[in-house]
Amino acid sequence: xxxRICIILLSLVFGILSCKTGEQNxxxxxxxxxxxxxxxxxxxxxxVESDTMTFSVEGKTQLKFVIRLASGKPDYWVxxxxxSLSGKDLLISYKGNPNGMKEIYQDDNISGQDSLxxxxxxxxxxxxxxxxxxxxxxxxxxxxxxxxxxxQHNPFEREWENMTWGHAVSTDLVHWQELKPALWPDDxxxxxxxxAVIDYDNTSGFGKDGIPPMVAIYTVNxxxxxxxxxxxSLDKGRTFTKYEGNPVIDxxxxxxxxxxxxxxxxxxxxxxxxxxxxxEKDGMSIYNSPDLKKxxxxxxxxxxxxxxxxxxxxxxGNKNTKKWVMYGASGTYMIGKFNGSTFTPxxxxxxxxxxxxxxxxxxxxxxxxxxxxxxxxxxxxxxxGMPFKHxxxxxxxxxxxxxxDGVRLFSEPxxxxxxxxxxxxxxxxxxxxxASEFMQQFNNAACLRIKTKIKLSHSTSAGLSLYGxxxxxxxxxxxxxxxxxxxxxxxxxxxxxxxxxxxKTSVEVFIDGGAxxxxxxxxxxxxxxxxxxFFGKEIEIKELKVYPMKSIWPNHTKTDI
Numbered sequence: 001x002x003x004r005i006c007i008i009l010l011s012l013v014f015g016i017l018s019c020k021t022g023e024q025n026x027x028x029x030x031x032x033x034x035x036x037x038x039x040x041x042x043x044x045x046x047x048v049e050s051d052t053m054t055f056s057v058e059g060k061t062q063l064k065f066v067i068r069l070a071s072g073k074p075d076y077w078v079x080x081x082x083x084s085l086s087g088k089d090l091l092i093s094y095k096g097n098p099n100g101m102k103e104i105y106q107d108d109n110i111s112g113q114d115s116l117x118x119x120x121x122x123x124x125x126x127x128x129x130x131x132x133x134x135x136x137x138x139x140x141x142x143x144x145x146x147x148x149x150x151x152q153h154n155p156f157e158r159e160w161e162n163m164t165w166g167h168a169v170s171t172d173l174v175h176w177q178e179l180k181p182a183l184w185p186d187d188x189x190x191x192x193x194x195x196a197v198i199d200y201d202n203t204s205g206f207g208k209d210g211i212p213p214m215v216a217i218y219t220v221n222x223x224x225x226x227x228x229x230x231x232x233s234l235d236k237g238r239t240f241t242k243y244e245g246n247p248v249i250d251x252x253x254x255x256x257x258x259x260x261x262x263x264x265x266x267x268x269x270x271x272x273x274x275x276x277x278x279x280e281k282d283g284m285s286i287y288n289s290p291d292l293k294k295x296x297x298x299x300x301x302x303x304x305x306x307x308x309x310x311x312x313x314x315x316x317g318n319k320n321t322k323k324w325v326m327y328g329a330s331g332t333y334m335i336g337k338f339n340g341s342t343f344t345p346x347x348x349x350x351x352x353x354x355x356x357x358x359x360x361x362x363x364x365x366x367x368x369x370x371x372x373x374x375x376x377x378x379x380x381x382x383x384x385g386m387p388f389k390h391x392x393x394x395x396x397x398x399x400x401x402x403x404x405d406g407v408r409l410f411s412e413p414x415x416x417x418x419x420x421x422x423x424x425x426x427x428x429x430x431x432x433x434x435a436s437e438f439m440q441q442f443n444n445a446a447c448l449r450i451k452t453k454i455k456l457s458h459s460t461s462a463g464l465s466l467y468g469x470x471x472x473x474x475x476x477x478x479x480x481x482x483x484x485x486x487x488x489x490x491x492x493x494x495x496x497x498x499x500x501x502x503x504k505t506s507v508e509v510f511i512d513g514g515a516x517x518x519x520x521x522x523x524x525x526x527x528x529x530x531x532x533x534f535f536g537k538e539i540e541i542k543e544l545k546v547y548p549m550k551s552i553w554p555n556h557t558k559t560d561i
Contacts, residue, residue: 313398
């Protein structure tokens with residue numbers, strides 16, 4: 001008996017030691033790793049149920065999340081940056097099937113690093129995270145030469161869960177560098193959408209040593225509902241400190257609903273106060289604040305659903321004539337007046353975009369000498385076989401222009417996208433059959449920009465397709481493009497122009513200089529072998545220019561800054 005007890009004790013001791021060195025025991029629901037590398041790699045399987053995993057350091061919970069930990073062969077791997085915990089012991093516990101615990105390992109590279117950004121269905125014109133789910137862009141703000149892109153993100157699976165603020169930066173709106181996530185779930189809940197500002201006057205008191213804080217305003221979501229919180233950064237968004245007085249808005253008593261989310265905040269210069277536009281129940285509410293901490297409800301505009309954005313633009317470029325634009329997640333907008341606390345709609349609602357486009361946001365703090373209102377939208381696009389899901393659409397510039405129907409919002413690609421263009425290849429004829437033949441050389445090109453103008457000769461439909469999928473379907477008789485109402489500026493015009501961006505898994509189209517735009521998931525019709533094809537009755541191809549495009553990922557092994 002004594003010998004048996006000794007063997008058991010020795011087994012326990014060696015079991016603990018092996019876990020400390022990273023050689024985990026099969027079947028254990030807890031392991032401890034002494035951290036010495038940059039990343040923790042975790043196996044994921046979409047065929048198993050998700051369950052809770054907890055990371056703890058020195059007896060304190062570091063992170064709690066859900067994951068589909070693979071118990072057999074993983075579908076893909078995800079990762080967690082452990083570089084800031086070097087030398088410490090990380091206790092990992094999992095409530096689900098523990099068989100996959102033995103496969104968790106630390107390394108200086110993420111699993112799959114050798115093929116990063118060069119995977120078979122990785123978009124080459126659109127931002128995607130290295131791993132996991134992506135949705136709403138958040139906190140779009142410019143600071144010291146960097147465009148910050150925060151976004152809704154699940155780092156641990158390609159489906160929605162564990163809402164975190166992902167983070168990427170760019171110096172040109174084209175090439176993006178993914179950083180560490182900025183806001184992780186905490187005891188208050190998960191991190192839903194919001195915005196970010198630069199508090200130059202330090203109204204919040206978060207600034208230090210003359211450094212104006214970057215302040216993120218976000219929704220925290222839990223089983224009890226949604227509330228608004230803030231966090232600040234003094235290192236250009238690399239790390240954030242959550243305000244100890246959170247939440248700064250809890251409007252449950254006013255609205256009696258859980259739909260209280262997605263704060264859009266900006267500085268209103270005429271009255272020198274902050275403005276928040278917040279989705280509440282059936283539309284957009286407006287709040288004012290002197291310091292980003294204390295907020296006062298002012299007004300409400302019904303008729304929108306989630307993800308508000310609100311900004312002022314000159315009409316036809318005239319800075320003496322400006323209008324305010326309010327829109328929601330669906331791409332519908334109203335135009336009107338704003339006095340600092342109340343929006344008065346004058347026209348709308350209209351569509352500026354459609355398709356897989358959703359939850360667009362625009363940049364705060366763009367330099368005055370630039371003056372553009374730049375937006376990025378979430379593209380709800382699948383990427384078959386990839387360890388990530390969805391993308392950000394190409395950044396565009398908004399403008400208000402007077403049309404035959406009144407003032408309307410236009411959206412055009414940022415000029416910086418031209419830096420990706422390679423040699424222009426143009427078709428100089430007019431015959432649609434020969435134009436289609438010219439396009440055959442591009443059938444399998446991963447990334448293209450196509451500029452074309454089509455002239456119809458009958459009041460029927462015409463357009464351009466790719467392997468049977470209609471990229472453009474213009475129905476002149478019913479005034480529709482791809483099923484939505486559209487009529488050109490010249491009501492009797494028989495022409496339509498399109499600026500088209502084709503990527504590995506998506507297509508974006510800008511009609512007539514941005515008067516209407518939409519994005520599509522790229523889906524060939526099964527069995528179709530046509531490739532690119534112009535169609536319609538006796539149509540004329542008045543313009544056709546094609547630009548093969550370079551990848552936004554020139555260095556496929558580049559990792560965190």
